[in-house]
Amino acid sequence: MGRQPCCDKVGMKRGPWTIEEDHKLMNFILNNGIHCWRTVPKLAGLLRCGKSCRLRWINYLRPDLKRGGFTEMEEDQIIELHSLLGNRWSKIATHFPGRTDNEIKNHWNTRIKKRLKLLGLDPMTKKPIEQMEHFDNGEKNKTHLHPNTSKGSEENIEIKSLDNNGIEDIPKIEGKIEENMVTWISQENNTSASSYCSSSFSLDESSYPFVGQCPYFQGDSLQQWVDNMDCILSWDTFNPLEDDFLFLENKQQV
DNA sequence: AAACACCTCAACCGCTGTACC
DNA sequence: AGGTACAGCGGTTGAGGTGTT
Numbered sequence: 047m048g049r050q051p052c053c054d055k056v057g058m059k060r061g062p063w064t065i066e067e068d069h070k071l072m073n074f075i076l077n078n079g080i081h082c083w084r085t086v087p088k089l090a091g092l093l094r095c096g097k098s099c100r101l102r103w104i105n106y107l108r109p110d111l112k113r114g115g116f117t118e119m120e121e122d123q124i125i126e127l128h129s130l131l132g133n134r135w136s137k138i139a140t141h142f143p144g145r146t147d148n149e150i151k152n153h154w155n156t157r158i159k160k161r162l163k164l165l166g167l168d169p170m171t172k173k174p175i176e177q178m179e180h181f182d183n184g185e186k187n188k189t190h191l192h193p194n195t196s197k198g199s200e201e202n203i204e205i206k207s208l209d210n211n212g213i214e215d216i217p218k219i220e221g222k223i224e225e226n227m228v229t230w231i232s233q234e235n236n237t238s239a240s241s242y243c244s245s246s247f248s249l250d251e252s253s254y255p256f257v258g259q260c261p262y263f264q265g266d267s268l269q270q271w272v273d274n275m276d277c278i279l280s281w282d283t284f285n286p287l288e289d290d291f292l293f294l295e296n297k298q299q300v
Numbered sequence: 301a302a303a304c305a306c307c308t309c310a311a312c313c314g315c316t317g318t319a320c321c
Numbered sequence: 322a323g324g325t326a327c328a329g330c331g332g333t334t335g336a337g338g339t340g341t342t
Contacts, residue, residue: 060311060312061310061311061312061336062310062311062336063310063311082327083327083328084326084327096327096328097312097327097328097329098311098312100328100329101310101311101312102310102311104329105309105310105311106310133331133332134330134331135330135331136329136330136331147329147330147331148309148310148311148331149309151331151332152308152309152310153308153309155308155309155332156307156308156309157308
């Protein structure tokens with residue numbers, strides 16, 4: 047009945063990935079694409095579970111990943127999207143091609159939260175902290191503001207989908223919520239807050255199941271990726287990958 | 301130089317919705 | 322139809338790095 051188990055965890059390696067493992071995984075995916083994560087470790091010769099391979103690929107090895115810190119503009123976008131979407135990091139990540147949900151989540155938890163606190167804003171509600179304390183003293187129930195959780199935000203706020211704005215799943219917040227944040231961001235960047243919600247965002251560019259169909263491998267992008275990876279990985283041990291790049295370049299020419 | 305505190309982020313865990321048998 | 326695996330997600334952890342005393 048049902049499917050075969052993803053992996054028996056017995057004998058599976060855990061913890062940080064070695065360069066050799068990265069090489070094996072990248073080598074395999076570049077040559078074969080991703081069809082089924084369960085079979086990837088076995089076929090790639092890795093003692094990892096498919097889940098671990100998927101995570102490593104998505105968060106670290108994927109060729110279209112953008113490296114380096116977040117710009118202030120990106121941070122502002124994250125803040126605003128978070129005010130609309132809550133902790134739905136994967137949804138937020140779709141607005142940042144080349145960034146992972148994990149990366150955005152980490153950045154939020156380590157940097158942006160602090161930045162907001164320094165500005166006297168509650169990271170979850172974006173309301174001034176003094177005002178939040180006021181709510182805590184008994185006026186909580188008079189407002190639709192709430193301690194924001196990934197689920198709570200949708201339970202407690204009256205929301206509905208935007209009409210024909212080009213983006214699915216961004217809820218329209220009814221009422222005053224986020225007013226302060228929108229004002230603050232607009233002032234800081236001299237931009238209209240709604241511009242972040244325009245249809246100019248590219249969606250769903252983060253997943254390309256088959257490398258051959260990946261637009262990031264076209265033109266200069268492959269070289270950019272190689273340059274990026276150069277800074278991170280020890281390419282002395284990666285000589286066999288040169289064959290893969292030739293393979294990809296040949297594939298583009300076909 | 302050593303000890304401690306704090307920070308960052310890669311990786312894991314557990315849950316959920318969906319697909320498969 | 323129901324049980325199970327898979328893929329994906331968000332929350333959390335902890336090792337390693339950096340700053341401070």
